[in-house]
Amino acid sequence: xxxxxxxxxxxxxxxxxxxxxxxxxxxxxxxxxxxxxxxxxxxxxxxxxxxxxxxxxxxxxxxxxxxxxxxxxxxxxxxxxxxxxxxxxxxxxxxxxxxxxxxxxxxxxxxxxxxxxxxxxxxxxxxxxxxxxxxxxxxxxxxxxxxxxxxxxxxxxxxxxxxxxxxxxxxxxxxxxxxxxxxxxxxxxxxxxxxxxxxxxxxxxxxxxxxxxxxxxxxxxxxxxxxxxxxxxxxxxxxxxxxxxxxxxxxxxx
Ligand SMILES: [Zn+2]
Numbered sequence: 001x002x003x004x005x006x007x008x009x010x011x012x013x014x015x016x017x018x019x020x021x022x023x024x025x026x027x028x029x030x031x032x033x034x035x036x037x038x039x040x041x042x043x044x045x046x047x048x049x050x051x052x053x054x055x056x057x058x059x060x061x062x063x064x065x066x067x068x069x070x071x072x073x074x075x076x077x078x079x080x081x082x083x084x085x086x087x088x089x090x091x092x093x094x095x096x097x098x099x100x101x102x103x104x105x106x107x108x109x110x111x112x113x114x115x116x117x118x119x120x121x122x123x124x125x126x127x128x129x130x131x132x133x134x135x136x137x138x139x140x141x142x143x144x145x146x147x148x149x150x151x152x153x154x155x156x157x158x159x160x161x162x163x164x165x166x167x168x169x170x171x172x173x174x175x176x177x178x179x180x181x182x183x184x185x186x187x188x189x190x191x192x193x194x195x196x197x198x199x200x201x202x203x204x205x206x207x208x209x210x211x212x213x214x215x216x217x218x219x220x221x222x223x224x225x226x227x228x229x230x231x232x233x234x235x236x237x238x239x240x241x242x243x244x245x246x247x248x249x250x251x252x253x254x
Contacts, residue, residue, distance in 0.1 A: 004046060004055050004172065011039040047134075050168050050187035055175040060187040062250035064214040068243045070250040071096045071233070072188065074125055074164060076221040077108040077115065084227045086118060092234040094244030095119050098221065099164040099186075102127030102148030105155065112155045121246035122155060123162035124148040124183060133166045134174075141177040149181060162186050162247055186247055188218035192229065200225045204232040211237065216247065 002010075014035050021027060046054025062070060071089075076082045076098055089096055098115055100122055105112050116122060126133055127144040136144070145163060153159050163183035165174055170185075178185060190210045194203050203225070207217065217233075219226065237244055245253070 002042065002046075003053065004043065004175075007039060007042050007046075007054075011035055047169050047171055050165070050170065050185070051189070055170040055172060056178055056185055058170075058185040058187045059216075059247075059251060061189040061216055062214040062247075064212065066243075067213050067241055068245050068250055069211060069213070069215045069217060069237065070247045071217045071219060071230075071244055072099060072123075072164070072186070072247065073097070073219050073221040073226075074099045075104075075129065076100055077104055077111045078222050079108060079111065081223065081226050082108075082111055082115070082221045085221045085230060086115060086120075088227065088230050088234060089120070089244075090118060092238055092244070094234055094237075095121070095246050095249070096244065097121040097123055097162065097186075097247040099123040099125035099162070100148070100152065101125050101129045102144065102151050103129075105148070105151050109155060116156050119246075121162070121248060122152045122160060123164060123186065123247070124152055125164050126166050129166045134169045134171055136173060138173045138176040141173050142180050145177055145181045145183060149183070160248075186216065188216045190215045190217040192217065192219050194225060194229055195220050195223055198225070200228045200232070203229050204236075207233055208236050211240075211242070213242075214250065216250070 015032060018027060018031055046052050050058040051060040073085060073096060077100055098120060112122060124145060127147045161183045164186050168187060190207060192203050192207050197203050
């Protein structure tokens with residue numbers, strides 16, 4: 001798969017060849033635009049597709065050898081919905097990974113401690129989760145990662161390097177920040193669209209169709225449909241004989 005550096009190099013090379021050829025033969029100017037548009041299209045696709053490993057290497061699934069899945073929750077902790085999620089996870093003897101927004105984690109330290117005490121794992125989902133996060137420079141992204149890493153370590157009492165980029169978007173600034181903080185970037189291979197879809201049944205159908213051994217499932221503990229969605233999902237996984245584990249356990253203990 002092409003990465004950002006190789007794609008950019010190739011685009012510049014083709015543009016140079018076109019410019020040189022242009023000296024000797026008449027050339028349609030649209031070729032330049034086509035190369036630029038192709039580069040842009042690939043780069044936008046790479047930005048929005050973590051599994052393409054375009055800007056950085058991301059983990060998007062575990063080994064399929066054991067019947068284990070990792071359920072992950074983004075955008076919490078939330079004082080209303082996270083406790084509901086914790087109760088359900090306990091009921092089904094499931095462990096999960098929570099990619100926390102640093103500023104929310106800071107204001108919900110006791111809740112976060114409960115999550116860790118129950119055997120769940122905390123990960124980093126930036127400090128601000130700002131709408132403009134993908135326009136921040138390397139320094140600002142690095143600061144956000146370090147600040148939330150410190151909070152996660154403080155609450156977990158152990159270093160945990162998991163990071164999920166807000167909106168699943170990556171870019172050169174995030175890639176440079178990661179090379180400094182050394183976080184492990186975690187994506188998913190089963191997306192629920194639980195924040196977009198208002199119909200829990202449609203979300204559950206999508207999830208149950210896509211689940212397979214080694215899956216990393218993306219959910220959010222930040223909305224009022226999560227309780228119903230999670231209960232159906234956990235029941236399905238239990239009936240199918242799946243073990244619900246943390247991302248680290250999925251990746252390294254299978
Ligand atoms: Zn998010």
